[in-house]
Amino acid sequence: MSRRKKSFPCGHKGYGQICHRCAHEQTIWEEKKQQKNAWEETFTQDPIDLRPFPKNVVLKARQILQGLANQQDYREFHGKRLRHDRFVISIPVTRHYRLICRDHGNFLTPEAVISHEDYNVCKPGR
Known part of the structure; x- marks a missing residue:
């Protein structure tokens, strides 16, 4: 059958x-x-909102944020102070994204991750 x-x-x-x-x-x-x-x-543990960004940007930003939390110098991540406001520091995350931090003397406070286009159009910190 x-x-x-x-x-x-x-x-x-x-x-x-x-x-x-x-x-x-x-x-x-x-x-x-x-x-x-x-x-x-994993986004609940981040000091700033990283949800709208691609995964590679999130992972690299978390690596930089962890280094800054461990008192590493921002210059190790190729960060630079802005010319118009020396208390604002821009750290390149990838080729197209920047991490903006504010200098408070002995520590840095991360404020946002922005695209390089937004970073060039309007100066952050104004």
Whole structure:
């Protein structure tokens, strides 16, 4: 006696009680959702909002912020003081993004990560 393929509600055909293709896709979807939730939870620890930026910018900005928290000098990250306001420091995160910090004498306070286009158009700190 030959076996007949069963039509599942999803439209796939196969043998067994469940559609294994859809079950596999469901597990992959759940894993991706867990990874996304874990990534979103990491933003709660950041001193500034890094959510709208790409992943490589976020990782590099976190590395710089961690170095600044450990009392590393901003010049180690190629940071420069702005000409119009010497208390504002610009640290390049990537080629297109800058971390803006304010100097308070013995420590730096990170204010924002901005794109290089925004950085060139309006001078931050004014």
